[in-house]
Amino acid sequence: MHSGTDHALAHALATSAGEVLLRVRSGSYPGTDALKDAGDAAAHAHLVTRLRAARPGDAVLSEEGADDAARLGADRVWIVDPLDGTREFAEAGRTDWAVHVALWERGELVAGAVALPAEGVTLGTATPAALPARAEGPVRLAVSRSRPPALVQELAAALGAELVPMGSAGVKAMAVVRGQADAYVHGGGQYEWDSAAPVAVARAAGAHTSRVDGSPLAYNQADPYLPDLVVCRPELTGRLLGALADLGPARTDGGNRA
The missing domain is CATH 3.30.540.10 (Fructose-1,6-Bisphosphatase, subunit A, domain 1)
Structure with a gap:
């Protein structure tokens, strides 16, 4: 230990x-x-x-x-x-x-x-950040700047949310931790290494993390494919997961890993 x-x-x-x-x-x-x-x-x-x-x-x-x-x-x-x-x-x-x-x-x-x-x-996680106060206005969803998943576009329409384009998965998750976005939702094509560290850091900061159906994220599995992810401010968890449930089963968007 x-x-x-x-x-x-x-x-x-x-x-x-x-x-x-x-x-x-x-x-x-x-x-x-x-x-x-x-x-x-x-x-x-x-x-x-x-x-x-x-x-x-x-x-x-x-x-x-x-x-x-x-x-x-x-x-x-x-x-x-x-x-x-x-x-x-x-x-x-x-x-x-x-x-x-x-x-x-x-x-x-x-x-x-x-x-x-x-x-x-x-x-x-050595010195966890604290989530800053949420900015007023619509929910801000971090999304791939080049390949926004259809799931997130539909979620944004359902919530009246604003899409905030940016690069890597880690950057998007850290945008939630840093107060630059309110949530990062992904619906297709990731692996354990794409989310493990961002999830550990986000959890330590007090953010909610799960699969898009609300189930726990599991790591060190025989197949490291872990396609979907939610990282969000805790007060938005119910609203986001409810909207995702209304959209139906999470879809995978080919090889889109961001």
Whole structure:
């Protein structure tokens, strides 16, 4: 058991991986695909190396690594997305990309951090943020800037909500934590590494997190596909889940993971 030190480690890992990504981003590459690949590889190698040194007995589930079934029998599994928002990372001047580091232990997310490297910000469970007061006006739904899921567009129409476009899943969840949005609802194409760290950080801040049908989010499953997600201010939980239930079963939108 490492308890409090796991929170600090998650924060340090997310932050340092972000620094690696900023160095990669400042380099010269023949195209955006090469830059994306370089960022993914460098951040993954950094996180795995640091975790092996700091927590050699723990398993790791990374978007960029081969899935080892041994994690299913492990008590502690680090669930990481070395670069969340590769599209935004590869676009000059964009800040809406992230690094996710979370720790799952015996059935629960127990620590996590989301770094927003281009902003120089890391939010984590080491020193949880408190949700700021909600701004007056319509509900603000964080949504993909390039591929808004049909589910969220229908939800916005039902609630009279405002769509707030932005990049990565981590950025959208952290927008709720930071008071830039009231909710992040996603209906198709995500995996455990897309939401584990954002969910850990949002929960620590007092936000509601669940599947779109209100059921709990489960991590370290044999199949890491975890397609839908709700992160919202607690006072909006009933209203959002009720509207989602009225829309019917959650639909999946192909490969849209944001």
